[in-house]
Amino acid sequence: MQQPDTSRVDGRSTLRVAIIGTGMIGEVHRRAALLAGAEIVGAMASTPERSEAIAGRWKTAPIRSLDELKALAPDLVHVCSPNALHAEHVEAAIDVGSHVICEKPLAVNSATAHRLYDLAQSRNRVATVPFVYRFHPLVREIRARAVSGEFGRWQLLHGSYLQDWLLSPFATSWRVDLAQGGPSRTFADIGSHWCDLMEFVTGERIASLCAAMSTTVPERPATSTSTFGSGSADTTMKAVDTEDAAAVLFRTVSGVLGSVTVSQVSAGRKNRLWFEFDGEKQSAVFDQENPETVWIGSEDSAQILHRSPSSGSPEQRRLSTLPPGHAQGYAQCFENFVADTYASVCGEQRDGLPTFADGVRSSRIVDAVVTSAKSGMWVDVASASN
Numbered sequence: 287m288q289q290p291d292t293s294r295v296d297g298r299s300t301l302r303v304a305i306i307g308t309g310m311i312g313e314v315h316r317r318a319a320l321l322a323g324a325e326i327v328g329a330m331a332s333t334p335e336r337s338e339a340i341a342g343r344w345k346t347a348p349i350r351s352l353d354e355l356k357a358l359a360p361d362l363v364h365v366c367s368p369n370a371l372h373a374e375h376v377e378a379a380i381d382v383g384s385h386v387i388c389e390k391p392l393a394v395n396s397a398t399a400h401r402l403y404d405l406a407q408s409r410n411r412v413a414t415v416p417f418v419y420r421f422h423p424l425v426r427e428i429r430a431r432a433v434s435g436e437f438g439r440w441q442l443l444h445g446s447y448l449q450d451w452l453l454s455p456f457a458t459s460w461r462v463d464l465a466q467g468g469p470s471r472t473f474a475d476i477g478s479h480w481c482d483l484m485e486f487v488t489g490e491r492i493a494s495l496c497a498a499m500s501t502t503v504p505e506r507p508a509t510s511t512s513t514f515g516s517g518s519a520d521t522t523m524k525a526v527d528t529e530d531a532a533a534v535l536f537r538t539v540s541g542v543l544g545s546v547t548v549s550q551v552s553a554g555r556k557n558r559l560w561f562e563f564d565g566e567k568q569s570a571v572f573d574q575e576n577p578e579t580v581w582i583g584s585e586d587s588a589q590i591l592h593r594s595p596s597s598g599s600p601e602q603r604r605l606s607t608l609p610p611g612h613a614q615g616y617a618q619c620f621e622n623f624v625a626d627t628y629a630s631v632c633g634e635q636r637d638g639l640p641t642f643a644d645g646v647r648s649s650r651i652v653d654a655v656v657t658s659a660k661s662g663m664w665v666d667v668a669s670a671s672n
Contacts, residue, residue: 290385290631291410301628304328304349304358304384306375307366308340311389315364316344317617318624328358352378360384362412362631368466369394369474376402376413385412385631387624390478391652392645394468399649403642414627415648417482417640419559421619421626423593423605424580426638428563428570429487430599437565443484443544445561447476448552452530458506464527469656471528473499477548477655478648480559482640484544485647488563492544492651494666495536497658499529502551534655557616578613601637 301324305312308331319326330349331337341348349355355363355378363379365372365388373393379386386406392415393399406413419425431437451457460466461475468474485491505523531549538544549555559574571581580591591598593614595606605622608614626636650667658665 290412290633299323300325301361301631302327302359303362303364304330304355304360304379305364305366306330306349306379307364307368307371307389308336308344309366312364312366314617314620315366315387315624318621319364321621322625322628324362324628327360328354355379355384356382358382362387362628365389368460369468370466373398373402377405380405380409380411380413383409385627387414387416387627388642388645390415390417390645391468391474391649392642393649396646396649396653399642399646403646406642412627412630413642414623414630415640415642415645416620416623417479417486417644417648418616418619418623419479419483419574420486420638420640421605421622422572422574422577423598423602423614424577424591425483425487425572426601426605427591427593427598428572428580429638430601431568431570432488432563432565436568437563437570438567440488440490440538440540440542440563440565442564443488443490443538443542443561444546444564445480445484445559446547446549447480447557447559448548448555449476449550449557450553450555452503452506452550453553455503455505456507459510462506462510462526462528467528469528470499470532470652472530472548472550473497473532473534473655474652476550476559477532477534477546478652480546480548480561481651482644482648483559484546484561484563486638486640487561490538490540490542490544492536492654492667493539494664495534495651495654495658496662496664497532497534497655498662499532499655499659501526501528502530529659532655532659534658574616577615578610 303324326346328347328349329341331340334350337348362385365375376388508522508524530551533547536544562571569583578593582589626639654665654667
């Protein structure tokens with residue numbers, strides 16, 4: 287990425303940020319923004335009335351329409367709205383001169399994602415995507431060891447990301463609706479995280495894949511009350527047009543075989559992002575629900591590696607903000623991601639920051655998964671489009 291334009295923030299220690307989308311993930315963004323020292327100057331919800339209510343609770347200004355963004359002139363806009371609105375909201379933010387954090391998927395197809403990337407580049411904006419599992423300290427430790435050659439040539443890359451928040455046929459959210467969430471739900475939502483993490487840690491890039499999808503709950507309530515809630519009070523049911531689970535077999539550019547299984551209907555699994563990366567010398571296992579340790583195995587030994595701010599790679603130490611035994615998790619990952627984005631806005635360079643380029647990459651993989659699931663054929667990632 288080219289050096290960002292810092293003229294708006296030069297000589298000022300506090301970034302002024304606005305948040306578009308005030309649901310569950312919007313609250314996560316808000317907390318991370320405040321902890322990073324930002325001033326929240328505006329909030330936009332799904333309607334003008336909700337914008338006013340949320341702004342009152344957050345003690346900030348309501349943004350009743352995108353036209354009001356220009357007057358606020360925020361340094362950065364957090365886009366946390368439903369997927370189908372990302373493009374409109376990112377474009378509005380960049381048009382008023384703001385840097386952007388946009389939730390994943392960056393867009394509902396790779397062509398739109400690439401357009402947003404080009405726009406951010408042309409305006410010299412810092413533009414990032416919250417692939418926040420990169421910010422687990424022990425993920426950085428495995429990556430550093432991979433870069434140094436400790437694992438040797440990769441032999442097999444495999445894992446899963448399993449949830450159960452849509453196990454009940456009465457559970458739903460806007461994510462279930464193709465019109466709001468895009469042509470993929472489960473893979474775009476959580477499979478994208480796994481693939482980003484695999485490519486980030488191993489340095490391998492998925493070249494081609496074969497995918498299958500299944501919808502195990504054919505009908506859900508037509509409306510929802512909250513994301514990740516226990517269910518909807520709406521008794522009107524509608525057909526589900528997005529997948530509950532997916533399985534993907536892939537090969538990387540260098541020929542390494544891999545697979546990933548994702549599900550939002552696996553009973554008892556909350557956010558189990560798990561991977562095993564097997565090299566010719568060593569293997570590594572990481573489970574993000576138990577992020578304080580990783581398993582490192584070799585032919586004649588195995589060890590459990592503990593997170594530590596006083597040992598290991600520089601990035602592992604930098605991101606270990608709590609002493610050992612005081613568990614770090616998703617919240618700290620998100621806080622470190624936002625802090626690193628803000629540092630980039632102020633002209634600092636931070637390793638491993640996921641940008642719109644990574645968002646485009648993810649969208650191309652999602653496009654390939656959707657295309658393959660429809661055709662039953664192997665699909666090249668670069669040539670897939672939807």
